[in-house]
Amino acid sequence: GINVRLFDRLEAHRWPTIAVVDGPALGGGCELAMACDLRVASTRARFAQPELNLGILAGAGANWRLAQLVGLAQARRMLYLGETLDAGAALAAGLVDAVHEPETVLDAVLAMVATIAERSWRALELTKLALRLHRPATSTFDMAAQSLLFESDDKRERMENFLNRRKR
Known part of the structure; x- marks a missing residue:
């Protein structure tokens, strides 16, 4: 036990x-x-x-x-x-x-x-949760989690940093 x-x-x-x-x-x-x-x-x-x-x-x-x-x-x-x-x-x-x-x-x-x-802790936590779900539930969870993450300041900042690095 x-x-x-x-x-x-x-x-x-x-x-x-x-x-x-x-x-x-x-x-x-x-x-x-x-x-x-x-x-x-x-x-x-x-x-x-x-x-x-x-x-x-x-x-x-x-x-x-x-x-x-x-x-x-x-x-x-x-x-x-x-x-x-x-x-x-x-x-x-x-x-x-x-x-x-x-x-x-x-x-x-x-x-x-x-x-x-270095990873986004919020995205990391949700990814870890998604990996634990049974496959049929994963797609629904992925869409909900992605919607939540796409609205975050953390995602915006990380995307801007990524795009700025590519422009160099």
Whole structure:
């Protein structure tokens, strides 16, 4: 119970979250990382869902989050067969977004954070919400959110800055 609520709250947080994995992320550690918007791993990272070996379910959202991130076939291999992914395999499967050497992973994450911080927070928050919606609801939400954003001073300023840069 507690992990389900915690991971759902983390995923629903209004701002993007980034997991940094620098070692084993097994079971709950992997589930915690999957609840974040982005995952960055060091070359020392490895990922697995060993719960079935213990006679329990990877139940804190791992089943659907894993399938959503890596696809159903890879999720089945990790869950049914206990397959462990090293950092490179996790990147290839889509479980992590980037892999760096342990001594540079923090700098890489800070660069990602700086890039995200340059974005419009209002648009970022609405984009994050749109990504969580079920597909049929997305078009309606996208139109409403875009209407709201198109009227904002933030959008006007950013568009002007963009157009002024293109004129140079």
